[in-house]
Amino acid sequence: MTTTEAPRRTARIEGVLETALYVADLDRATAFYQGVLGLGRLFGDDRLVALDAGRPGSVLLLFRRGTTLETVRMPGGTIPPHDGHGPVHVAFAVSETALAEATEVFGEAGIAVEGRTAWPRGGRSLYVRDPDGHLVELATPGLWPTY
Amino acid sequence: MTTTEAPRRTARIEGVLETALYVADLDRATAFYQGVLGLGRLFGDDRLVALDAGRPGSVLLLFRRGTTLETVRMPGGTIPPHDGHGPVHVAFAVSETALAEATEVFGEAGIAVEGRTAWPRGGRSLYVRDPDGHLVELATPGLWPTY
Numbered sequence: 001m002t003t004t005e006a007p008r009r010t011a012r013i014e015g016v017l018e019t020a021l022y023v024a025d026l027d028r029a030t031a032f033y034q035g036v037l038g039l040g041r042l043f044g045d046d047r048l049v050a051l052d053a054g055r056p057g058s059v060l061l062l063f064r065r066g067t068t069l070e071t072v073r074m075p076g077g078t079i080p081p082h083d084g085h086g087p088v089h090v091a092f093a094v095s096e097t098a099l100a101e102a103t104e105v106f107g108e109a110g111i112a113v114e115g116r117t118a119w120p121r122g123g124r125s126l127y128v129r130d131p132d133g134h135l136v137e138l139a140t141p142g143l144w145p146t147y
Numbered sequence: 148m149t150t151t152e153a154p155r156r157t158a159r160i161e162g163v164l165e166t167a168l169y170v171a172d173l174d175r176a177t178a179f180y181q182g183v184l185g186l187g188r189l190f191g192d193d194r195l196v197a198l199d200a201g202r203p204g205s206v207l208l209l210f211r212r213g214t215t216l217e218t219v220r221m222p223g224g225t226i227p228p229h230d231g232h233g234p235v236h237v238a239f240a241v242s243e244t245a246l247a248e249a250t251e252v253f254g255e256a257g258i259a260v261e262g263r264t265a266w267p268r269g270g271r272s273l274y275v276r277d278p279d280g281h282l283v284e285l286a287t288p289g290l291w292p293t294y
Contacts, residue, residue, distance in 0.1 A: 038157025
């Protein structure tokens, strides 16, 4: 006798909503993401700055390193602890025109472009460092089958 | 005499494209993100698995920890080094219906729900851990002005 196993159900995810970076200095990081990348501020306190990453349902969270190590208890529930270290990678979507403009914006801000890539599928990327050393990529469409 | 400084130009970002997690075991992490969360595979090698996070232009990158410490040189250009440690936070968008279903999916997979929150603005979240201890949130609309 053989048994046929039904395909396991999975969650139904509709995109990454929040991408978190852990930073040493919230003001310094915000100056980069808001002042240079142009992201709009959604929320801010001395622990967290939340930024509109430029389209609905795409939020960048800047956490002051060391402030997320304990469970947060709120009237509505709890947020378990988390933490991050290391110069991580994050990529942002930009148009072809915006990529060219961003090169000038970085030049005016004295931010060095650390790498560039033209992708096999299409699309181009440039890489800069944020004030914490995180590797920030701006990428144009074509890179992925879904972008 | 006063000088009026023009508002500084910024980049024009259209969303987070790639969110990176650094994991100890690519197969183990992929089993969670593909097999439990249901994300589709876009690319994979022994260094990196790229997953479709469920909407156009939203990609989750799983990097095998330790394989991103050197500059990658390709015919089209270079990718500078990066790295990450710590149980970081990432949130995914789900509908109200999908949040309820996800609770059952996690139960069937033997994954404990570590926290739940109802947000002041609206929207609800649940939190689980991925196999590397990263804090994974599923959140329904209402949480942010842009979501």
